Amino acid sequence: MEIRRVQVTGGNSFVVSLPKSWVKDIGLKAKDSVLVLPQADMSLLIVPKRELAEAEKSEATIEITQEMDKDAALRLFISYYLAGYDIVRLRSPKYDPGLRSYMREAIRRKLVGIEIIEENANGMTTQCLSGYADLPLKKALERMSIVVSGMVKDAVAALRAGDDELAGEVVARDDEVDRFYHFILRQLNLAVRNRSIIEDIGLTSARDCLGYRLAVKSVERVGDHAAAVAGLVSGVREGAAEKAMKEVEKMSDLSLKAFGDSVSSLLRLDRKLANEAIGLTRRVKELDEKISGELLALKTDPDTFGSIKLILESIRRVGEYGSDIAEIAVDLTVKEP
Numbered sequence: 001m002e003i004r005r006v007q008v009t010g011g012n013s014f015v016v017s018l019p020k021s022w023v024k025d026i027g028l029k030a031k032d033s034v035l036v037l038p039q040a041d042m043s044l045l046i047v048p049k050r051e052l053a054e055a056e057k058s059e060a061t062i063e064i065t066q067e068m069d070k071d072a073a074l075r076l077f078i079s080y081y082l083a084g085y086d087i088v089r090l091r092s093p094k095y096d097p098g099l100r101s102y103m104r105e106a107i108r109r110k111l112v113g114i115e116i117i118e119e120n121a122n123g124m125t126t127q128c129l130s131g132y133a134d135l136p137l138k139k140a141l142e143r144m145s146i147v148v149s150g151m152v153k154d155a156v157a158a159l160r161a162g163d164d165e166l167a168g169e170v171v172a173r174d175d176e177v178d179r180f181y182h183f184i185l186r187q188l189n190l191a192v193r194n195r196s197i198i199e200d201i202g203l204t205s206a207r208d209c210l211g212y213r214l215a216v217k218s219v220e221r222v223g224d225h226a227a228a229v230a231g232l233v234s235g236v237r238e239g240a241a242e243k244a245m246k247e248v249e250k251m252s253d254l255s256l257k258a259f260g261d262s263v264s265s266l267l268r269l270d271r272k273l274a275n276e277a278i279g280l281t282r283r284v285k286e287l288d289e290k291i292s293g294e295l296l297a298l299k300t301d302p303d304t305f306g307s308i309k310l311i312l313e314s315i316r317r318v319g320e321y322g323s324d325i326a327e328i329a330v331d332l333t334v335k336e337p
Helices: 020-026 070-083 097-110 137-161 164-193 206-231 242-268 271-297 302-332
Strands: 007-009 013-015 034-038 044-048 059-063 087-091 114-120 123-128
Touching (some): 137 164, 137 242, 137 302, 164 206, 206 302, 242 271, 242 302, 271 302
Parallel strands (some): 059 087
Antiparallel strands (some): 087 123, 114 123
């Protein structure tokens, strides 16, 4: 850290000299321009003007070894996507049609904006064609929350109707949630690495990136719990009391309202709405205890009771994840000191 004195030139201009080592490291010369960006924490961000021009596309190559299974290969590919690489090449020592087919399908199913631009016997080349300007972070989070809310509603509807086909559709929809989740993480990683684009994705500071990172994980977990409820539909049949099912539906509606209001409070930074959402979560927990007690009193079949308890837990977690998001919203309403 270096201390620089503020000087006045011409009576009106305030000047601070740039550290010589920094100027040399980035290759600045006399008469080059820099962009000065005021930050929310009252600091200034200095960016060389040439860095603002469209940079060359970042590229990486992944070598798929014979010891690496297809799931490990996919996780490695996703990690490069999240890191912000534009072009990723997959190379394999031998032609493996099974691995190739799996990677092609998984990439299209789980990631936004990835296209396969070249494919040959040695592997494939992919390119990310979507950036933060195509789908801003807040809009992506809003769409993601709409998808998971629909999953919860349909999972409970499948439970009431004993509809295995609808339940299967809910489970399949979890891939769409993963697409949004990975896309938002990619945006946040790019913003943290290049603070000049934080405002471009709709945020104001690096602190917002941390808050949204936690929030989007909570939304993704709600999708997981919706899929879990759908996966238990076949375990709950006519043995479950109709009254208990009505209560489960009521609890689901309340939990979804807490979740939806929480996401809205984050997007709007509405502290009042956030606190109301947190209050709703307490009522969800009370309903959970009430329904469990009624099931015990009705002497419900043990297998059915176990399945419903898992369903109740997942529905309760929807509200609790909403509460977590609401707390993040409250935190972000407070300005940095």
